[in-house]
Amino acid sequence: RHLGLETANHYQKQGYEILKKSTDERIKQIPKSLAYVSADLFHDYLHDMKIIQRFALLNRKAMMNEIVKGMKLKVADSFSTIHNYIDTENMILRKGAVSAQKGERFLIPINMRDGSLVCVGKGNPEWNYSAPHGAGRLMSRTQAKSELTLSQYKKTMEGIYTTCVNKDTLDECPLAYKPVEEIIKNITDTAEVTDLIKPIYNFKAAE
Template sequence: MKIIKNSRGIETLIFAKTLEKEALEQIKKLINFEPYLDAKFRIMPDAHLGKGCTIGTTMTITDKITPNMVGVDIGCGMLTVKLKAKEIDFKELDKVIKTEIPSGFKVHKKAKKDFDFSNLRCQNHADLERALLSIGTLGGGNHFIEVGKSKAGVIYLVIHSGSRKLGSDICNYYQRKAIRHASNTTRIAQSIIDKLRFEGREDEIAAQIKKIKKPVVDKELAFLAGDDFDDYMNDMAIAQRYASHNRSAIAEIILKETGLQESKRFETIHNYIDFKRMILRKGAVSAEKGEVLLIPINMSEGSLLCVGKGNENWNYSAPHGAGRLMSRTQAKKAIGMDDYIHSMRNVYTTSVGKKTLDEAPQAYKSIEEIKSAIVDTVEVIDVITPLYNFKDH
């Protein structure tokens, strides 16, 4: 564990054993950003460089928020479905997924499910028609559909997806608003006018206004406050429900088309705001006492099935995965296709290829590094080993 302090002497705990220099600098910049000087930061073991803030960031929030920190894939997470099946026809499953569940930028031709957007405050700035057509779609990148078996012999279906373009529309709208707000000299001028009038120096107003310079704005960290904060939080909650609805729709399609039956399910969300605790988690998950959660490692080693310990010193949080060892660009240069194919030899997949090379197991930290780093926040109760994997390709 590494401890760093901000300008007020408040400690930030970093639980990552390996961390890029750039990510550390990003963390230092964030914890010293004036609106968040009093926040409690805890950085997860899978931390790596991100946009807005480091992936693996958890922080307490009060009345200010930077939309970029949660990012565009609001509510992204995993739905884990415990299946009753003992064996699965993976060829049939693969066909169903390719036929019935659009991935990448593709959406359904007709809406599969409805969703209530009536309370979305930025709805005039979001493509709601596409949002409806996106319910029951996977997305690209590290999003996946996986089937695995635990050491106890239980088969699980795991769906990793988020809020699709809706989350992007919401984030981008509010981040633009935050940037405009930070760039606005009207507020500065008004405060000067009010001050000079109070002091009886009205004759100096014109001269002081001319001296105002346009502020230098950090576009990545520009933040919302007041009514804008409330609007964003409202729309954030809606996007989180939408993301959950999307994962549920994917599961429903798979179960219906394959005839598979479930016994129970749970969700593990990692790009969101925990409204109960008022904790922002960017690439981190909730680990409340007794809470069941899933931490995926990579395409070949599978996922850790865990139970949270409710550790306040960790912001009641755990890592959302293994964390990348190398960027997507680096992975495509450093990992050979033969090595990638060999690492996936025990998994049924038609997704291995150049397009998914940046998602190869070698691009991520090892399962052992993560297991040893999380003992204070979760108990690992089982390991789910992949039998089948699908990613957009």
């Protein structure tokens, strides 16, 4: 995750330096936070980003393999879902979204208690061939920590083994997220929900 940020910052800095050399005063006034890349720099960025996406995929597989080996499980089926990335094949930037091409399988994580939706994409161009990458928040992290109580948090997580229900992860309480029923109802145009994976164990790292 941090590697992607470092790479993006590297290219944005180079893009900003190029913009500052422009003879167009309007372009020279573009702030660094809005600096963009073009021409060779753009293609170099996409090239490096694809390498990082591949690295991230292998990293997820390595973690999965360690868990599978440790629990002496056998993998019956697997697929990968990524979000906040550029789909270089279709040139779609997905921020807060995942690919939902026709027939494509993907996950939509809901929360610590309700698990994740297993979906199949419908390839809807009106949705940019995409679906939400998660349930979405009802409360910001700050709001959740100020308005929700630890007792509420513990109660919502009853029946799921976890050692991570504490004040440091209160912002991840299921009550801070939109209900799963609302997500299912609102994604019918872009995805078919085929299953709901319910957690039996949940680990959530604090900040």
